[in-house]
Amino acid sequence: MKKTMMMLLLALVSLGAYAQHEHGNMAGHDEGMQMAPEFKDKELGTAYGHYLEVKEALVASDDGKATDHSAMLEKALAKVxxxxxxxxxxxxxxxxxxxxGQRQNFDALSNEMAKLVKNGKLVKGELYLEYCPMANSNQGGYWLSNEKEIKNPYLGEKMLTCGSVKETIK
Structure with a gap:
């Protein structure tokens, strides 16, 4: 019994130390995180949110989610x-x-969304116009993101980090 209690106590102390260690690692993460942009036009903000979901679905190469989020984006853009x-x-x-086919249309969508957000008057935060020269059979392609870290929606896992930030929109 004494041995069991000692093992239990040791496990609890180890768990507490691990939790404190993880908490310490998270302390600096807030500083690097980007604030989600907020637009004067709330409808544009909603549409931009759906655009990001489309982009993330393409990054993950999930055509089903890309289809669903594209349909939601279409409805949201009707109000913009x-x-x-x-x-x-x-x-x-x-x-x-x-x-x-989705990725081929994404370039035109991104160009149109970039025009909208540049004219949309951000009231808080910033976003990034990113570019991959290898997208669209080496014709290149742009996309918008809330973060500087490149997550390529055109090439997915094949070349996830291919690209660069071309413009910061404030």
């Missing part, structure tokens, strides 16, 4: 002024039958 071209491209992505 001057967003007809972006809405039409989101509809093409939602109706694309392959991941390759």
């Amino acid at each position: 002024e001057n967003a007809d071209a972006a809405r039409e491209t989101a509809a093409k992505m939602a109706n694309a039958t392959s991941l390759k």
Whole structure:
């Protein structure tokens, strides 16, 4: 019994030390995290959020999620002024039958979304216009992100970090 209690006590002390160690590692992480941008036009902010979900689905090479989020983006863009071209491209992505087709339309969608967010008057935070020269059969392609870290939606896991930040939008 004494041995069991001693082992239990040792396990608890070890767990506490581990938890404290992990907490210490998290202390500096808040400083590096980017604040989500906030737009004067709340509808644009909602649409931009859906755009990010489309981008993340493409990064993960998940065509089902990309289709679903493209459809949500299309609906959200219907409420945004001057967003007809972006809405039409989101509809093409939602109706694309392959991941390759979605990625081909993503460049046009990103260009249209970049125009919208640049005119959308950020009230808080910043976002990044990123570029991969190897996207679209070496024609290149842009996308928007909340973080400087490159997560390539055109090439997915094949070349996840291919690209660079071309512009900071504030």
